Amino acid sequence: MVELLGLEGYEFDGEGRARLSMPVHDGVKQPFGIVHGGALAALAETVCSRATYEAVAPRLAMGQANESIFMRAIRSGTVHAHAEALHRGNTSWVWDVAMRDDDDRLCATSRLIIAVREMR
DSSP: OHHHHTOEEEEEOSSSEEEEEEEOOGGGBOTTSSBOHHHHHHHHHHHHHHHHHHHHTTSEEEEEEEEEEEOSOOOSSEEEEEEEEEEEOSSEEEEEEEEEOTTOOEEEEEEEEEEEEOOO
16 A cells, blocks of 8 residues: 555654655546545555554554545645544554645544554
8 A cells, every 4th residue: 555655754753643645646636636535544544553553563553443534635746644643552542643735734634543453
């Protein structure tokens, strides 16, 4: 998914803040020329899943719920996702993600629950 979407610039502070960006290209656009909501949801889930995994390894971290809301169309540039952990539990983490365009305008938000499980 990372390669397919062209995700780049991942950062995680080791506690509860993470960032990831997605350059806008034809592969993430819907037929009307704007970024597809599924690509934004995948961006949010990727940054949260990866950050949670890095914090809880060797346990597993995987998406359990993803609620995304789209407020502004993005046609070009880069989408910047900034994630903040609201809850860091033993079996789940809850994150809020703000996705902004290059002009720092809020374009979408996501709330994610990332399940944390032991490796079997």
